[in-house]
Amino acid sequence: MDSQNHASISTLVKKTYQSGALASDFRLACKMFAFIIRRLGQALLVLMAVGFVSFAMFKFMGDPVENMLGQEATAADRAELEERLGLNDPIVVQYVRYFQRALTGDFGVSYRVGLPVGEVILERLPATLELAFLSGVIAISLGFILGVYTAIRRDGYLANFIMTASLIGVSLPTFLIGVFLIWLFAVKLGWLPSFGRGETRSLFGVDLAILTWNGFKSMILPAVTLGLYQMTLIMRLVRAEMLEVLRTDYIRFAKARGLSQRSVNFGHAMKNTLVPVITVTGLQFGSIVAFAIITESVFQWPGVGLLFINAVSFVDIPVMSAYLLLVAVIFVTVNLIVDMLYYAIDPRLSVRSN
Amino acid sequence: MDNQSSNAVEAQSEPNVVSAPSTLQRWAQSDIWYSYKRSPIIIVSSITFTLLIFGAVFSALLSPYTPFDPSSLNLMNGFTKPLSTNEFTGDYFLLGTDDQGRDVFSTILFGLRISLFVGVVAVLFAMSLGVVLGLISGYIGGWIDGVIMRIADIQMTFPSIMVAMLLYGIGKGLIPPDLRDEMAIWVLIISIGLSEWVQFARTVRGATMVEREKEYIQAGRLIGLSRWTIMLRHILPNVTGPILVIATISLALAIIAEATLSFLGVGAPKTEPSLGTLINVGRQYILSGEWWILLFPSLTLLALALSVNLFGDWLRDVLNPKLR
Numbered sequence: 001m002d003s004q005n006h007a008s009i010s011t012l013v014k015k016t017y018q019s020g021a022l023a024s025d026f027r028l029a030c031k032m033f034a035f036i037i038r039r040l041g042q043a044l045l046v047l048m049a050v051g052f053v054s055f056a057m058f059k060f061m062g063d064p065v066e067n068m069l070g071q072e073a074t075a076a077d078r079a080e081l082e083e084r085l086g087l088n089d090p091i092v093v094q095y096v097r098y099f100q101r102a103l104t105g106d107f108g109v110s111y112r113v114g115l116p117v118g119e120v121i122l123e124r125l126p127a128t129l130e131l132a133f134l135s136g137v138i139a140i141s142l143g144f145i146l147g148v149y150t151a152i153r154r155d156g157y158l159a160n161f162i163m164t165a166s167l168i169g170v171s172l173p174t175f176l177i178g179v180f181l182i183w184l185f186a187v188k189l190g191w192l193p194s195f196g197r198g199e200t201r202s203l204f205g206v207d208l209a210i211l212t213w214n215g216f217k218s219m220i221l222p223a224v225t226l227g228l229y230q231m232t233l234i235m236r237l238v239r240a241e242m243l244e245v246l247r248t249d250y251i252r253f254a255k256a257r258g259l260s261q262r263s264v265n266f267g268h269a270m271k272n273t274l275v276p277v278i279t280v281t282g283l284q285f286g287s288i289v290a291f292a293i294i295t296e297s298v299f300q301w302p303g304v305g306l307l308f309i310n311a312v313s314f315v316d317i318p319v320m321s322a323y324l325l326l327v328a329v330i331f332v333t334v335n336l337i338v339d340m341l342y343y344a345i346d347p348r349l350s351v352r353s354n
Numbered sequence: 355m356d357n358q359s360s361n362a363v364e365a366q367s368e369p370n371v372v373s374a375p376s377t378l379q380r381w382a383q384s385d386i387w388y389s390y391k392r393s394p395i396i397i398v399s400s401i402t403f404t405l406l407i408f409g410a411v412f413s414a415l416l417s418p419y420t421p422f423d424p425s426s427l428n429l430m431n432g433f434t435k436p437l438s439t440n441e442f443t444g445d446y447f448l449l450g451t452d453d454q455g456r457d458v459f460s461t462i463l464f465g466l467r468i469s470l471f472v473g474v475v476a477v478l479f480a481m482s483l484g485v486v487l488g489l490i491s492g493y494i495g496g497w498i499d500g501v502i503m504r505i506a507d508i509q510m511t512f513p514s515i516m517v518a519m520l521l522y523g524i525g526k527g528l529i530p531p532d533l534r535d536e537m538a539i540w541v542l543i544i545s546i547g548l549s550e551w552v553q554f555a556r557t558v559r560g561a562t563m564v565e566r567e568k569e570y571i572q573a574g575r576l577i578g579l580s581r582w583t584i585m586l587r588h589i590l591p592n593v594t595g596p597i598l599v600i601a602t603i604s605l606a607l608a609i610i611a612e613a614t615l616s617f618l619g620v621g622a623p624k625t626e627p628s629l630g631t632l633i634n635v636g637r638q639y640i641l642s643g644e645w646w647i648l649l650f651p652s653l654t655l656l657a658l659a660l661s662v663n664l665f666g667d668w669l670r671d672v673l674n675p676k677l678r
Contacts, residue, residue, distance in 0.1 A: 049508050057524060171663040173610045175617050176652055179633070183640050183648075194641070290516040297618050312523035312620045320523050331511050 039339050043332045050328035054321040055098045058108065107322035112314045117322045121304055127197060128296070128303030130210050132288045134219055135227030139288075140281055143231040147238025147273075151246065152265055163239075166232040174291060178225040178298035185221060193218040195300040222299040226291060230284045237280055241273035275342070282338030286331040389672050396668045399661035406658055410467040417460035422625070450646040452635060458646060461632055462654050468628040469658070472543055473609040479547030480608075481601055484554025489585045491555065492562025503559070506552045514549040518611050521545035522620050535623045542621050546611050550604050557600055561593040595673050602666035610659055629655045 101107070107117035150159040169177075186194035196218055210216055245251060246269055254264045293305035300306070304323060311319035381387055390396060409416060449458040491499040509517060525541035526534060565571060566589070574584050615621035616630030624631065629651050636648030 045504075046508055046511060049504075057527075168660070171606070171660050172656065173614055173617075173659065175614055176633070176655065179637055179640070179648065179652070183645075187640055286511075287513045290513040293516065293519065294614060294618065309519070309618050309620060312519055312526070315523060315527040317527060320520065324520060327512065327516070335511070 036340060039336055043336050046332055047328055051099060051102070051325060052095065054324045054328075055095050057317055057324075058098065058321045102322075102325060107325075108318040110311075110316055110319050112311065112316045112319070117318045120307065120319070121322060121326060124302060124304045124307050126208060127301060128289065128292050128305060130208055131219060131222055131226065131296070131301060131303060132285065132292060134210065134223040135225075135230070135288060136281070136285060138223055139227035139230035139234055139284075140277075142227075143234030144238055144277065146231075147235040148242055148265070148270060150235065151239045151242035154243065162235075166235060169228060170232050174225060174229065174294045175298050177228060178222070178295060181221050181225055182298070192221050194221075197302055218299075222295050222301050225298065226288060226295040229291070230281075230288060233284065234277060234281060238273050238277055241276055242269060245269045245272045279338055279342050282334055282341065286327075286334050289327060289330055386672050389668070393668060395664060399664040402657050403661040403665060406466060406654070406661070407470065409463050410470045413460075413463035413467045417457070417463045419457040419460045421456040421460045421464065449650045450644075452644075452647045453639070458650055461627065462629070462651055465627050465629045465632045465651060466654060466658070468539070468622055468626055469609055469612055469630070469655070472539060472546065472612045472622070472628065473605055476543045476546035476608045476612070477550065477601055477604045479543060480550035480604060481554055481597065483547065484551035485558050485590070485597060487551070488555040488558025489562055489589060492559035493566055493581065493585050493589065499559075502555065506555055509549075509552050514552075514607070515611050515614060518545045518549040518615060519618075519620060521548055522615060526620075535625060538621070538623045539626060542612060542615065546608050546615075549611070550608060553600050553604065554597065557596045558593055561596060562589055565589045565592055599666065599670045599673055602662065602669050606659055606662040606666055609655075609662065613655055613659075629658075 105118035105122070107121075109115065110117050110120055113120060146162055150162055153159040182194045185192045197215060208215070210219060246265075251264060251269055254268050259267075289305075292301075292303060293309055295301065296303045296305035297309050304326070307319060308323045310316070311323065390400075449462070451457055452461070487502050491502045522541055522545040525545055526538075529537050529541070562585075571584060571588060574588055579588075612621060612628060613630035613633070616628045617634045619634065622628040622631050627635070632651035633648060633655065636644075636651060639645075639647050
């Protein structure tokens with residue numbers, strides 16, 4: 001693996017000198033561009049497919065006419081409303097119109113709360129995003145530290161204990177961890193609030209709980225619950241990568257040169273574990289948003305996840321279909337960014353495709 | 355259990371061997387049994403799993419009370435502590451009672467039964483769907499393969515628990531409101547099953563594409579066997595190993611998914627509570643100090659999920675040493 005990398009990098013260097021740096025750069029840029037276009041196409045395809053499912057739900061399961069008309073509506077009223085809503089148009093036309101309206105944030109009216117779905121979601125979105133953000137920060141920082149630690153102290157008691165605990169942690173259902181944390185920190189110790197979002201403070205017109213002490217305190221438990229799974233994942237990944245890197249020749253040379261253990265571990269080895277960590281972290285952001293459904297429900301955190309689960313139990317179709325589309329957009333965007341980052345960070349990839 | 359049956363199948367398929375050892379002997383000499391004897395964690399978890407299945411199957415016989423028969427319930431029994439006798443009625447409860455005076459031990463046994471039922475049936479459903487689609491995708495290929503795999507890709511973009519929730523919501527919307535409680539379990543099974551088929555389909559597809567090129571399949575095609583005969587009678591038996599491993603891992607996932615959905619109130623109805631529903635009920639009493647209503651169902655779910663998970667991991671390592 002490693003010698004291969006050295007070889008490919010040296011061939012890259014040679015090629016660059018042979019063909020002239022400029023031409024090579026140009027070719028690389030073209031490849032990059034083609035790659036981005038291809039990924040964009042795939043992303044659009046996914047969005048169209050998910051959009052179709054969401055449209056089909058909206059179209060065939062909810063009956064907007066039934067909802068909007070009263071009991072004593074006549075057949076003529078019904079026909080008139082159907083015409084006005086465009087329900088008699090061909091499916092393709094309706095699908096395109098659904099997309100056009102979705103682009104302007106118009107997803108219809110929630111059956112449960114009677115407000116426009118776009119408005120409801122937008123109001124709830126900051127709560128979910130700040131929760132996802134904090135849990136991401138916890139997962140990455142703790143996961144990275146523990147991963148590096150367990151790799152350096154591979155046979156230490158504490159490192160082994162952390163590894164075993166993480167294995168058990170992965171097989172626990174998220175909601176059980178949340179309930180346990182509530183029991184320990186809210187009921188037994190009384191340190192942190194057990195549910196709700198606490199106080200919020202407005203920043204650029206967005207209410208955020210993370211800006212107040214009270215709000216931050218109520219965020220800790222849900223954020224830890226949400227981030228725990230991702231943390232173990234990152235930890236195991238960093239550990240595996242680190243162990244791999246520590247075995248390579250250049251680390252052996254660094255040691256032979258008499259560099260201090262610390263400089264070898266943190267200066268040379270740790271840097272090379274970053275690439276896979278960035279990929280996985282990016283891809284995991286999507287699942288953080290999805291798992292927020294469970295966490296928000298356990299802690300009664302008023303975000304879009306809680307909105308979605310309430311929508312599912314009340315069969316609130318417009319909210320469900322809008323949520324599906326929202327999550328699809330988030331997932332696809334994150335995947336796209338990660339792919340490009342990956343391409344930009346790791347020069348080996350662009351060489352390999354030659 | 356599974357090992358035994360797969361070995362039995364092998365033994366039957368080789369009737370021509372003259373001095374074939376008996377099934378039991380073959381099993382005792384197998385790698386699986388050797389590895390099993392040497393891993394105490396797996397012995398413990400398989401015994402735990404067997405006990406839990408036993409409890410679920412015979413829940414009606416084992417439970418000392420009938421928790422879902424309203425006529426036998428006595429509200430005076432409510433909030434009895436574990437290992438104690440109720441001071442009003444004189445009834446004894448091993449694990450205490452909940453708010454309505456239902457025996458926690460009995461509700462756990464019945465809840466376990468529903469959790470396991472949903473998990474097993476959902477995995478069987480996911481397995482049949484995934485295996486059939488995987489065989490078609492891998493053997494026939496072409497545009498059918500393209501369509502199936504694109505659907506799989508798109509579904510893989512979303513975590514399966516979210517897909518299951520969404521499908522549950524759609525399923526609930528499709529059935530008339532007065533039937534929703536009755537049908538809830540089946541909606542749950544179908545949504546979890548549909549959220550887990552992708553893994554089966556992808557694995558079977560890969561294995562099928564390898565098998566397709568082998569000589570015995572070409573021979574089968576040459577003597578004019580139909581596509582379905584080749585797929586089901588000749589390819590399927592040769593790809594059962596990976597299917598078995600994925601089924602075990604999927605079972606753990608399905609049990610956790612079921613518990614999560616029921617816990618969130620979008621799964622098993624209150625009239626037929628699964629372990630997740632029981633944990634949700636118990637959660638309401640942690641602030642007031644009735645810890646046993648929450649603790650015992652949670653421990654049962656933990657034991658179930660952990661034992662299946664560990665068993666699945668072990669099975670994967672034994673059947674496929676290359677992955678270790």
